[in-house]
Amino acid sequence: MRHGDKNNNLSRTASHRKALLMNLGCQLITYKRITTTLAKAKALRTYIEPLITKTKNTASKEAIMHNHRIVFSYLNDKAAVKELFTVVAPKVAARPGGYTRIIKLGARAGDNAEIAMIELVDFNEIYGKGVKAAAEPAKKTRRAGGAKKKATEEAAADTTATAETPAADTATEEKA
Secondary structure, eight states: OOTTOOOOOTTSOHHHHHHHHHHHHHHHHHHSEEEEEHHHHHHHHHHHHHHHHHHHOOSSHHHHHHHHHHHHHHHOOHHHHHHIIIIIHHHHTTOOSOOEEEEEEEEOTTTOOEEEEEEEGGGOHHHHHHHHHHHSOOOOOHHHHHHHHHHHHHHHHHHHHHHHHHHHHHHHHHHO
8 A cells, every 4th residue: 555655656766766856857957848747747856846946045155065966966966956946947046946847748658657747947048938928917908098099199299290390491501
């Protein structure tokens, strides 16, 4: 029985599971988005999110080095650890958690396994553009905005017309 056991073993031994999650974590950090089975994506999320949280803890130089070493013990890839601390950490600094997103993609053709895409939330350009658009103020209704716009255009046309006539008069006076 597995009462209270929250660890998904993924039908692997401990060493095989550790190596699998290590490789998936390095690939996720490197490419910011990977496609795998749903079970592996869920296991990877619980593996990688605490590591990303450790990158944010930059109280002192000793703490930074300590966190580097802890993260390296989980990933065993210098390039991935450097990418995590230099590229990923500044982007997620303001985020309180939830650094990854899992999107279900359906069943795989060969064995009908549930496929999912796991990605780092702050590195998605598609959703990022939507967030920027939502931050802009909402447009006013056409009726209210149209009347104001029409009035300002008429006022601008009047000022340009009056500004152009004295200039034309001075030009004709200079010729005479």
